[in-house]
Amino acid sequence: MANQPHHLIIDPWSQGLSVMRDVLSRWSRLDITQVGSAIAIVGTIPTAVRLLGRVWREAYHWVRLCFLAEVTIPGGDPLNRSVVKWLLDKRPRHHRSFTGRTQVQHARSTPDLGAALKKTRHQAQYCPHWHSRWFFQQGDFFIVNRSADSFSAALSDPSYDGIGGEELTISCLGWSAAPVMRFIETCRAYTDRQAQFFVIIYARDRYGLAWKPKTRTPIRHLDTVHLDKDVKDSLISDVRNYLDPKTQKRYQSRSMPYRRGYLFYGPPGTGKSSLSVAIAGEFGLDIYEVKIPTIATDADLEHMFQEIPPRCVVLLEDIDAVGVDCAASDKSSSSQDGKEPISNCTMSGLLNVLDGVSSQEGRIVIMTTNRPEQLNSALVRPGRVDMKVLLGNISQASSLEMFLRMFSPELGIAQPLDSEELLALAAQFARQIPEDTFTPSFLQGFFQLHLDCPREAAASIGPRVQKALAHGIEGDFEMVNRNKNG
Template identity: 30%
Template sequence: MNGMNAMNQGNKPMIPNSILKHIPEPLQGLFENPFFSAGFGLIGVGSILAIGRKGFQQSLIQARRYFFVSVEVPSKDKSYLWLMEWLSTKKSTSTRHVSVETTYSQHESGEIHTKVNFIPSVGTHYVYYRGRVIKVERSREKNIVDMSSGNLWESITLTTLGTSRQIFQKLIEEAKVMALDKEEGRTLIYSSMGTEWRRFGHPRKRRPIGTVVLDRGLSDLICQDVKKFLGNSQWYTERGIPYRRGYLLYGPPGTGKSSFITALAGELQLSICILNLAGKNISDNTLNQLLSSAPQRSIILLEDIDSAIQTGNGGGGGPTSPGSSDRSISNVMQYQGYSGTGLQNSGNSGQLTFSGLLNALDGVAASEGRILFMTTNHLEKLDKVLIRPGRVDLQVPIGLSTNYQMENIFLKFYPKQETLAKNFVERLPEHQISPAQLQAYFMQYSDDPHKAVNNSQELIH
């Protein structure tokens, strides 16, 4: 009797009654089996559950593949900034984890105002757009740096139910329009950073081209030439002519060369890309990449090209011809000797060379659809090979003020004072005063045109 009780005790199920009562009756006998309870059955059930879980996960992956659509926007892409700005306007008031983004705007008076936006921080968020719920995943790689900006690499992944990407196209287009609306009527300035163009400062209010007074006819000459170029791409293609145009504005300091280019960009709704040949990371390769990747409808500006290309005497380690000279770009590139047969260069492949500059301007790999402006205070310092047709198609002298300029600049400051303007011009000689000097002088007497006339001799003493 005691043995039977012991056997019954030995056959007591290993599963507690509190759990066993939740198991269906047909399976309770299985769990009461001593061998099953000893562990073999549990191992089997665990395996079945593991296989079921893996199958469920695979089903989710397949469901996401066939029933969901996603798009990833990396921080390197220009649409990333559009999307971030768009998200700042679509954030839910229940979003508790946000990042701060400060933006700047310029009022008509020129005063700079700042605005603090809250955008979704790194993590997962949800937004509602065109009747669809969109999952927004913002991620940041801690160990990967975007070399073009120096910031940690980021990306945004958008996911929604469906099979068409059209909703993302509409979303990004809406974000683009919203961003561009804020830039309407303003000129964008870019500067080079490595092989990338980065926005420089805030968008500037467009300067009316009439506020920069050049000598009679010069403004119209340049403006009409650029307009003709922009509207004649097919003409260039049909004749096998490279579709690019180069301009050189030369003259003394303070004559309005850079100011006119800024006003021209505003007039034609173009951006300005300032290319600094003295940059420490500039090389033949990076120059080619920058020229080929400039934003559409932009002016590439090389200011004070005579300072970038410095000329010395004779010398130094390479073949030379009579009258030849050593040249360098920002003391980095060494150009030794020029003869009718070619250029000889002592720079290495990691530097910007004179031949590399020439090839970037009009070589085999030179970019198409490009508008390039150079400025210089010393035309005589520039080698003719740099400014020959094909590299520079139109050279325009921007000199010291003529009578025409002095009169019109006077009228800009003192409208409807034609008689005083003529009196002012009669007191001063031509080609001796820069427009910058005139502007500073008129600002001194901004409220009294009579004093501006009577004290005009201050400008030549």
């Protein structure tokens, strides 16, 4: 019989054991002194790494001292945010290190009340974690270092979004910091272009130590605030005239303080805060929000005003809380469900920051109140309040305008209408609104139930108005929502 070929079968387990025996055999033939030398060499690696790190830090210190010019920006400053935003957008990198935290969603961003009451899992927020970045920009070499010490402090702020909270040091090669300053201006221009459709509202941080961006709200058009057209035109014309550079020169040439103050008063829900945001958006200004009842002392109020920039809107809400006697307020509120807001600031402290020796110029101060009759006459005299604007209940003419705006064809509603039918429905709707009875917020809440149904809105407003008048206007929308939900 012919010889058959034999196939070699290799057992993987046996092959592995053979390799291990070979390795152990080689190690057994090593001299013990060689093994000890190898271990000693490996043991010196950490020491060598620390030594190289010290040499590098020392060398960088001397290079930085002799060859670098730098600018340091504290954490929380708007310039800091502009630089970090520019870096993340214009010099993106594949980051491998992130800071993770639970994203706290503010109640104002929740779309409906039912969702806000549910126990839902918050989203996780991941921000790139970096200490140093280097890059070339317009022919210059830059190094941006982020302070690790201020990073933990920034994370302790619930409103921190991972941008601009840590101290930055921007360096460039050379003995002049001019390239760094030009780079910072580039970053400012970039963020300004991005923010041109938004109004940034600043508020004091939770410790009351510094101004920080509270929210960035889209610009609100003036036609969304419903008040008398002549009053609105007069107000906007006055603000525009005040912000004109020629006006500032006229004031300064006559040694007049360059200030402008407005008082917005009226019932709650008439649009006082909305009008303030609309004015800021119309003229490209930021808002610095000062809630009088939350300020502890006159010194805190003065410190706050000293840090507000010149060209902005200062919004003083609940101005009637200033100077309220605590004991009197406690007695008057004992028979009520809740206490009135009380401020520890005195009237003299407020007047001092408005137009005293320590006051600054170039701002627009807007005061709001629901109770103008309780204001001190010294606070609202000409020179401190240059124009008083009543935001009262809505008129039938404004109701018609609101209907047309809510169901404009450009909004793409589910029931599109031609212009004639839309105008007829708006007139039908407005005729059912009593003159000077409901606030604009009342109608806005009603429209939220009928955003895609203009015909239904025009047909159902009558019964809603009658129920509101019968049950009391203030609590009406709680009732309306219950009826809508069955």
